[in-house]
Amino acid sequence: MAHYVPHTDREIAAMLEFTGLSSLDELFDCVPEALRLAGGLDIPAGLSEFDTAAEMERLAGLNAGADLICFAGGGAYDHDVPSAVRRLAGRTEFVTAYTPYQPEVAQGVLQALFEYQTMVARLSGLEIANASLYDGATALVEAVNLAVAASGREQVEMSDGVHRLWQDVVQTFAAGTGHDIVRVPLRDGVTDWSNVREAGAVVVQYPNRLGVLDDVAAAAKVARDTGAMLIVAFDPVAAAVLKSPGEWGADIAVGEGQPFGTPMSFGGPYLGLFASRLEHVRRIPGRLVGETADGEGRRAFTTTLRTREQDIRREKASSNVCTNQTLIAVTAMIQMGWLGKEGLVDVATQCARGTRYAREALLGIEGVTALVDAPVLREFAVATPVPPDVVIERMADEGFLAGTATDDGQGNDGLVIAVTEKRTKAEIDSFVAAFEKVVR
Amino acid sequence: MSIGAGRASSAPVVGREIEPTIFELSVDGRRAGPLRTTNTPEWSVDELVPSEHRRVETARLPEVSERDLVAHTTRLTHRQYSVDLGAYPLGSCTMKYNPKLCDEAAGLRGFGNVHPATPAAYAQGWLELLGTLGESLCAITGMAAVTLAPPAGASGELTGLLLMRAYHEGVGRQRTKVIIPDSAHGTNPASVTLGGYETVTVPSDARGLVDLDALREKLDDDVAGIMLTNPNTLGLFESDITEIAAAVHEVGALLYYDGANLNAILGVTRPGDMGFDIVHMNLHKTFAVPHGGGGPGAGPVAVGPRVAEFLPGPLPVRGENGTWEWFSPERSIGRVHGWYGNALALVRAYSYIVANGSDGLRRVAEGAVLNANWLRHRLRGTFDIPYDRPNMHEFVAAATNLKANGVKAFDIAKGLLDEGFHAPTMYFPLIVPEALMIEPTETESLETLEELAQAFERVAAKSADHLTHAPYNTPVGRVDEARAARQLIATEDMRPKQ
Numbered sequence: 026m027a028h029y030v031p032h033t034d035r036e037i038a039a040m041l042e043f044t045g046l047s048s049l050d051e052l053f054d055c056v057p058e059a060l061r062l063a064g065g066l067d068i069p070a071g072l073s074e075f076d077t078a079a080e081m082e083r084l085a086g087l088n089a090g091a092d093l094i095c096f097a098g099g100g101a102y103d104h105d106v107p108s109a110v111r112r113l114a115g116r117t118e119f120v121t122a123y124t125p126y127q128p129e130v131a132q133g134v135l136q137a138l139f140e141y142q143t144m145v146a147r148l149s150g151l152e153i154a155n156a157s158l159y160d161g162a163t164a165l166v167e168a169v170n171l172a173v174a175a176s177g178r179e180q181v182e183m184s185d186g187v188h189r190l191w192q193d194v195v196q197t198f199a200a201g202t203g204h205d206i207v208r209v210p211l212r213d214g215v216t217d218w219s220n221v222r223e224a225g226a227v228v229v230q231y232p233n234r235l236g237v238l239d240d241v242a243a244a245a246k247v248a249r250d251t252g253a254m255l256i257v258a259f260d261p262v263a264a265a266v267l268k269s270p271g272e273w274g275a276d277i278a279v280g281e282g283q284p285f286g287t288p289m290s291f292g293g294p295y296l297g298l299f300a301s302r303l304e305h306v307r308r309i310p311g312r313l314v315g316e317t318a319d320g321e322g323r324r325a326f327t328t329t330l331r332t333r334e335q336d337i338r339r340e341k342a343s344s345n346v347c348t349n350q351t352l353i354a355v356t357a358m359i360q361m362g363w364l365g366k367e368g369l370v371d372v373a374t375q376c377a378r379g380t381r382y383a384r385e386a387l388l389g390i391e392g393v394t395a396l397v398d399a400p401v402l403r404e405f406a407v408a409t410p411v412p413p414d415v416v417i418e419r420m421a422d423e424g425f426l427a428g429t430a431t432d433d434g435q436g437n438d439g440l441v442i443a444v445t446e447k448r449t450k451a452e453i454d455s456f457v458a459a460f461e462k463v464v465r
Numbered sequence: 466m467s468i469g470a471g472r473a474s475s476a477p478v479v480g481r482e483i484e485p486t487i488f489e490l491s492v493d494g495r496r497a498g499p500l501r502t503t504n505t506p507e508w509s510v511d512e513l514v515p516s517e518h519r520r521v522e523t524a525r526l527p528e529v530s531e532r533d534l535v536a537h538t539t540r541l542t543h544r545q546y547s548v549d550l551g552a553y554p555l556g557s558c559t560m561k562y563n564p565k566l567c568d569e570a571a572g573l574r575g576f577g578n579v580h581p582a583t584p585a586a587y588a589q590g591w592l593e594l595l596g597t598l599g600e601s602l603c604a605i606t607g608m609a610a611v612t613l614a615p616p617a618g619a620s621g622e623l624t625g626l627l628l629m630r631a632y633h634e635g636v637g638r639q640r641t642k643v644i645i646p647d648s649a650h651g652t653n654p655a656s657v658t659l660g661g662y663e664t665v666t667v668p669s670d671a672r673g674l675v676d677l678d679a680l681r682e683k684l685d686d687d688v689a690g691i692m693l694t695n696p697n698t699l700g701l702f703e704s705d706i707t708e709i710a711a712a713v714h715e716v717g718a719l720l721y722y723d724g725a726n727l728n729a730i731l732g733v734t735r736p737g738d739m740g741f742d743i744v745h746m747n748l749h750k751t752f753a754v755p756h757g758g759g760g761p762g763a764g765p766v767a768v769g770p771r772v773a774e775f776l777p778g779p780l781p782v783r784g785e786n787g788t789w790e791w792f793s794p795e796r797s798i799g800r801v802h803g804w805y806g807n808a809l810a811l812v813r814a815y816s817y818i819v820a821n822g823s824d825g826l827r828r829v830a831e832g833a834v835l836n837a838n839w840l841r842h843r844l845r846g847t848f849d850i851p852y853d854r855p856n857m858h859e860f861v862a863a864a865t866n867l868k869a870n871g872v873k874a875f876d877i878a879k880g881l882l883d884e885g886f887h888a889p890t891m892y893f894p895l896i897v898p899e900a901l902m903i904e905p906t907e908t909e910s911l912e913t914l915e916e917l918a919q920a921f922e923r924v925a926a927k928s929a930d931h932l933t934h935a936p937y938n939t940p941v942g943r944v945d946e947a948r949a950a951r952q953l954i955a956t957e958d959m960r961p962k963q
Contacts, residue, residue, distance in 0.1 A: 028825050029562055029753075030832035031910040037835065040911060044838045052834045053733050055702040055855055060734045067604045071822025074566050081816050085575025087590030090583035097580045100803060105501060109531050115572075117549040117755075118542035121563050124759035127878070127888050128946070129939040132484075133545025134758035137538070140487050140527075143956040148524045153955050157760070159616040162803030170659075190803050197777065197799035201627055201660040238518045266510050267518050281803070291591050292581030292804025293616065294761030306953065312759065316960070317949035319942035320934060324483045329949040335619070336651030336893075340664040345655035348617040348749065352757030362487050362534045365496045366526040370510070377513040378505040400515050421587055429582045450504040 028071070093421060094452055096383075098404045098443025099234065099429035100161060100188050101292060104262070104284045104372070105447050110363050114286060114356040124312075124348070128327040129319075134351060135326035138314040141358035148264050148361075149278040149300035150271020156312040156328075157354035158297030158346060161281030162194040165258055167299065167310040167344055168277045169195055169226055172254035173204055174308055174343055175276075178225025180205045184216040184244070185434045186233025187258055211434040214397025214406075215240050224253040231259050231267070234431060235397055236380075236404035236441060238267070245274040261285065261298060263402050265373040270300070277301045286360030287353055296353040307333060310344035312351075372446045376403040379444035379453060386457040387442070392464060396439035404443035406431060409464050413440040419463035425456055474533035477540070481940060484540050487527040488957050497531040544940040546887055548755070552909050552917060554840075556859045556890040556902025557650065557698055559728050559750035566820060567753060567813035576812055581804040585790055592789030595805065596781035598815040599765075605818075605826070606724075606744045607737025608767035612776045614806040618725060619652040621745030621764030622692070624777060626660030627798045628743055628768060629690045629719050631775040635796065638717065640689035646675050648698045648894040650725060662689055669896055673699040673852040681712055690719040695739065696726050696857035698894040698902070700837060710740025719743060719772070727751045728906070729834055729858035732827030742769045752814035763810040777801045832907025833858040836914060840905055843918045847925050851897050859904035861897050862889075864925075871929035874899040879943060880927060882936040884920035 032040070037049065046052065053061065072080065085091075095103035118133060125131030125138075138156045145154035158164040169181050181199075183192060185208050192208070199206050207224075210217050214237040216229060229244035241257060248255035256277045257270035262284045264270075270278035282296030283289070301309060307330065315329035335342040364372060384405045387393050396406035409416050413430035417440070420427035428442040444453065474490045510519065529537070546553075553560035570576075579588055599611040615621040626643070633640045643662040645653045647669055654664045665683055670676040674697070691713050695703045703709065713720050722736040724746040731751070736744045748754045749762030756762070768776065777800055778793025821829065834857050841850060841860040848862035864874040878888035878901070890902040905914055924932070934943060954960050 028821065028828060029564055030828050030907045032832060032835070036911045040835055040839045044835075044842050046838075049831045049835065052831060052838065052855070055704055055857070056730070056734050057704055057707065060707070060738050062732060062734055062738070066732045066823040066826060068601045068818065068823050068826075071820055071825035074564075074820060077566060077816055077820040078569065080819055081570040081573060081812070082575075084590040084594045085573040087593065088575045088579050088583075088588050090580065090587035091575045091578040093580075093583070093587065095580050097582050099582055101581050103580065107498065107531075109497070109535055113535065113538045115568075116539070116542045118545040118547045119758055120568070121548035121755045122545055122758040123548075123553055123555060123558060123560055123756050123887065127546075127882060128944040129879070129936050129941055130546035130882050130887065131758070132940050133541040133543070136484060136486065136544070137541055139956070143486075143488065143958065144524075144526055146956045146958065147526065152959070159620065159761075159807075160803045162800075163616070163620070188803070190800060193800040194803060197627065197801055198623070198659070200630060200798065201623065203661060238515070242517075264520070265524060266514050266520055268520055269524070272520070288577035289580045290577050291579045291583075291588065291808040292806070293802065294807040294810055295803065306955075313955055315949035316954040317945045317952075319944050321942055323481060323941055325941040325944045327944045327946050327949050329946070329953065329955070331946075331950075334651075335655035338655070339651050340654035340658045342651075342655040342658070345619040345623060345652050345659055346617075347619045347652050348747075348756075348760040348762040350616075350757075350761045351759035352755075353761055355758065358487075359534065359538055361526050362529060362538075363497045363531065364526065365528045366523055367494075367496055367528070368500070369526055370523060371500055374510055374513065375500055375503060375505070377510075378508050379503060381508060381513065382505045400518070402514065417584060418586075421584060426580055426583060426587075446500050446503070448503065449501070453505070 093426040094424060095426045096442050096444065096456060097426045097428050099441055100281050101289050102284045102443060103289060103445050103447055106286050106288060107363055110286045110360045113359050119352055119355050125328060128325060132326060135314050137355045137358050139316060139326050141354045142314060144358060144361045145298050145300050148261055149259065150269025151278055151300040152303040153306055154300040155309050156314050157350040158299050158311050159350060160295040160297050161279060162191040164279040164297030164299045165191050166195055166198045168256045168279045169204060170202060170343060171277060171305060171308045172226035172256055175305060176225040176254050179203065180207065180224050181226045181228065182207050182209050182221050182224040183228040184209050184230060185211045186216050186239050187228060187230040188234045214399040214433065216244065218243050218247045221247050224251045226256055227253045228256045231257055232263055232402050235406040236401040237397060237399040238402060241273040262373050265369040282357045285357035287356060294350055294353050296350050296357055308343055311346040311349050375446035376444060379448045380405060383444050383453045387460060390461045390464065396433050396437060404441055406439040406441045408437060408439050411464055413438055416440055416463060420459060423459035425459060475536040486957060487529060487537055490529055490533050490537055491527040493528060495528045495530055497534065551886060552913055553887040554889045554903045554905050554917060555887065556904045557725055559904060559906055561753055561906040562908035563753050563755040564817060567816045570816040571809045571812045576809060589789055592781040594815055595811060596789055598811055601818050602746060602765055603767055606767045607735030608744055609770045610773035610776060611765055611767040613765045613811055614777050614802045615764040615766055616802055616807045617760060617762045618745060618747040618764040619656060620801065621766045622652055622656035623659055624766050624801045625721050625743040625745055626656055628772050628775050630660060631798045632719065632772050633689055641687045643689050644683055644691040647896050649692065650723060653692050653723060673701050674703050674705065675709060677705050677708060680709065684712055684716045686716060688716055688718045690721050692721040692723055694723040694726050696729050699852050699861050700856035700859035701852060702857055706739045725750060726858060729830055731830040732823060733830050742772055748810060748814040753817045754810045754813045761807045761810050763807045763814065829907050836905040836907060836909060840903060840914055840918065844921060847922050848901060859902060862901045862903060863897055864899040864901060867925060872932055874901050876932035877901060877924055879935040880924035880932050881920060883938045884924060886917055886920055
């Protein structure tokens with residue numbers, strides 16, 4: 026058994042004596058006898074570190090998916106993580122720190138978060154960003170809660186262009202808040218807002234779940250006309266070359282920050298990006314880091330506007346978020362620092378180049394057509410002669426994760442394919458060749 | 466050319482000199498290494514993005530070299546306390562040592578390089594790990610089924626409350642209230658509100674336990690459930706729990722177990738045996754997932770048989786031919802996370818449980834409770850101990866004995882930072898004035914506890930004058946938190962123009 030309890034038997038005996046006890050079992054005398062577990066836990070006995078590591082290697086080895094060349098996106102992307110980012114994000118001062126409630130000994134995490142907030146605000150084109158939420162989907166839930174509170178109206182008009190899984194998550198939490206979530210349909214890949222007459226919040230994803238550069242201007246107009254808050258779920262990599270949520274007129278921007286330094290990791294831990302206009306600052310969920318000074322005027326950072334948070338406002342709090350994703354936010358800060366102003370534009374551009382190249386080649390295959398015909402950037406949807414699930418299964422046998430199965434919201438199935446900056450022309454060519462084989 | 470007015474990026478910081486922000490180190494046109502060469506056609510941004518969608522001004526990310534970035538970030542780590550540096554006697558936070566074995570497990574490519582939409586046949590190791598971890602957590606808590614998806618404790622709480630709601634609606638009941646003790650964590654009432662319920666507070670009695678008579682008075686047909694932490698936030702075991710459970714169940718309500726303090730009872734007793742219906746766990750406390758400066762954590766929710774059919778999906782299940790598959794319960798409340806939760810945090814917790822096993826986990830609880838009781842005895846005379854009787858993994862001291870000298874719990878906390886330790890949790894639970902809530906955890910040695918006790922003694926002996934300006938030996942002095950709120954500067958661009 027590996028163990029991390031340092032006491033020697035002699036120390037245990039001395040400590041028991043000091044506390045007036047005669048055995049370790051007596052420590053639990055306050056637990057009623059009838060509740061005490063007889064015979065121990067029904068799990069295997071502990072293993073040495075060596076044997077535990079072997080078990081972990083065994084399980085990791087069963088994931089054949091780790092060796093597939095990834096063309097899947099849908100909210101999780103196969104971006105490169107440079108060595109420097111991996112090494113720095115793994116520093117145990119960050120990994121094993123507590124929440125920075127004692128700012129005098131937490132300036133490292135606090136300053137990193139301040140820099141992160143600045144980067145997210147600049148990327149989203151909004152004035153303020155928080156210090157992270159759990160993931161893109163739950164960040165959207167918090168955005169909806171803020172928007173309903175700010176507008177005073179519970180009707181949420183959500184584009185069907187939002188990732189389906191995110192829509193599900195929003196729906197789940199609406200059971201508690203009572204918010205009325207209305208799905209606004211896609212028509213030819215673009216949200217059709219024509220039937221929306223009233224709303225407290227309008228939600229659009231950009232690019233949307235089919236990869237399409239949706240009409241955010243139309244969403245903004247509906248929000249303006251109905252007096253609703255505009256929430257834009259944005260892709261932080263695409264945002265390097267696309268108009269920012271702020272430029273489109275968003276009140277709140279949310280996004281999935283996984284592309285910044287975090288491997289795909291079977292879906293987590295990821296990073297909920299959250300930015301808003303300054304006027305909403307007192308309703309922002311989660312932690313916020315601010316700059317101040319110490320007693321001698323030296324610059325210092327601290328968590329701030331703490332009175333918004335659950336431990337102070339308790340049942341009046343508008344969010345219950347406590348532990349969030351600090352380490353992933355720090356990682357994102359380091360990755361954005363490594364890429365820098367030009368590097369992020371290069372990543373987005375290289376994704377878009379690969380996407381266009383792959384799309385044109387795939388559409389040259391007989392029977393493969395565009396699911397929708399609208400401009401895309403980093404992923405795109407195709408209709409295939411065999412069902413998308415079958416394509417994914419067959420392509421896995423060829424060594425590729427072909428994409429994510431979806432539909433256009435109008436009854437047609439499709440496959441969403443993503444190309445990141447990691448995918449070479451050679452990889453795309455062999456992907457296309459395999460694709461041609463499996464759709465026959 | 467002129468050399469920028471900024472600080473040299475790799476000149477070490479000395480003493481209490483501030484670290485420039487990464488933006489202050491930025492030099493126009495500088496960058497780190499190139500991207501992968503892909504050989505795809507070199508279309509320009511103008512060719513790739515329709516003009517009405519094109520960003521006009523490039524986002525002002527910093528422009529630094531890799532060397533600048535490494536120096537800057539490494540200097541930030543030197544301004545940061547962490548478990549790997551020293552003890553965190555933080556009550557209710559369970560800041561135990563995080564085994565490096567678990568880091569290595571989470572770093573395996575076979576886990577990290579798997580896209581979450583990968584077909585189950587190609588992610589069998591993941592499903593087996595999640596399924597087996599779920600079974601272990603059920604065995605540890607005495608529950609029937611579990612979801613691993615909630616990414617943090619508060620998310621687990623809200624998931625649990627939505628399960629409670631689905632259960633009552635499923636049996637055709639309208640319930641409006643949830644009872645929580647006055648010693649509860651702040652996330653409890655906030656989660657209750659987001660779950661669509663009203664909070665009713667039940668007081669603690671003179672023993673520091675739930676006042677059973679007061680609870681009975683509040684139980685009626687409007688009550689959906691009660692949220693309890695056991696041991697509670699005073700570190701005391703709710704010894705009437707069986708009677709509480711019977712009374713709650715009698716009105717058709719459910720018991721929710723806040724697992725923040727689960728570390729105290731591993732292998733000793735189980736929430737399921739106490740009568741709880743819904744249990745959340747903080748894997749970043751009990752199961753050694755490192756806290757990450759405030760996450761990522763993981764907050765799985767285990768439930769009894771009556772609630773299992775409402776669990777969020779998808780759940781890993783063993784198929785007939787021995788392979789693992791995804792399954793979503795028919796009456797599921799729906800997804801609570803974009804994918805399956807903080808999966809790599811779950812890998813860490815799994816490896817911790819495998820390494821410790823049934824024997825090791827029991828030893829964890831023994832060590833945690835022994836350390837906390839020893840330290841309570843050791844600090845008698847240094848602070849008031851409002852509930853001075855056998856405690857579990859933590860206890861609450863109070864600085865009320867120093868009030869006459871003008872010293873507050875806050876000052877003690879700041880003074881302890883100068884002694885090289887992290888401060889304890891302060892002013893919590895709310896029912897103890899000048900509270901210092903202390904949880905040493907099982908991974909701190911007797912020698913560390915003695916050193917910590919002496920540090921507390923030294924701080925308690927200091928004058929109010931001295932402590933008001935503490936700490937003195939930290940990278941910055943006492944931080945003006947009020948000013949941060951008064952004049953909000955949450956980004957580089959919010960600083961007042963010079």
